[in-house]
Amino acid sequence: AQSVTQLDSQVPVFEEAPVELRCNYSSSVSVYLFWYVQYPNQGLQLLLKYLSGSTLVESINGFEAEFNKSQTSFHLRKPSVHISDTAEYFCAVSSRMDSSYKLIFGSGTRLLVRP
Amino acid sequence: DAGITQSPRHKVTETGTPVTLRCHQTENHRYMYWYRQDPGHGLRLIHYSYGVKDTDKGEVSDGYSVSRSKTEDFLLTLESATSSQTSVYFCAISEIGPQETQYFGPGTRLLVL
DSSP: OOOEEOOOSEEEEETTOOEEEOOEESOOTTEEEEEEEEOTTSOEEEEEEEOSSOSEEEOTTSOEEEEETTTTEEEEEESSOOGGGOEEEEEEEEEEETTEEEEEEOOOEEEEEEO | OOOEEEEOSEEEEOTTOOEEEEEEESSOOSEEEEEEEETTTEEEEEEEEEETTEEEEOTTOTTEEEEEEETTEEEEEESSOOGGGOEEEEEEEESSOTTSOOEEOOOEEEEEO
């Protein structure tokens, strides 16, 4: 069965510093990869996704993630974070199991940006 | 923003009572999902629906049932609430299935005393 690992439960970082949030998954067969963001007291919203094509995907607010099939990873990066990036970030992997797709979420990484 | 509402947004109930949470969408999406969010666990799928009257279990379905009599509504029922079901519940929708983007509602915070 597919599993998704986000090793860092919390990542503190200073404003304007770079950040990487790590995500590894167990099975690389026919996967679709997502990063969702959850701001305080809100639902999740899509940050970016990899379905096919270029392994580097970008969001409109400066985040990017790279699909690495050999490492079974989909790490999220931003070269310079803002206070407003403080949120919880969830990696999710959709893979084919039996005759249908299942979406599995990681446990989340709380990004805390300090001034 | 996708048109997804959840009701109630907050609820406090007692152990042993039945509870029903409602998810309503205005997007006419085929798939609807119920998740629970707990610290350290991320989101875990309870049940999902792939059409009117078509539902299936997720990874944490024990103690929960669902119904979907209309495209726009997906109900989650806790048959006899327990303290372990204290959680934040999120509804989500998608057009063609779990392999694509899901759009989430604002959540329902449930406390079982």
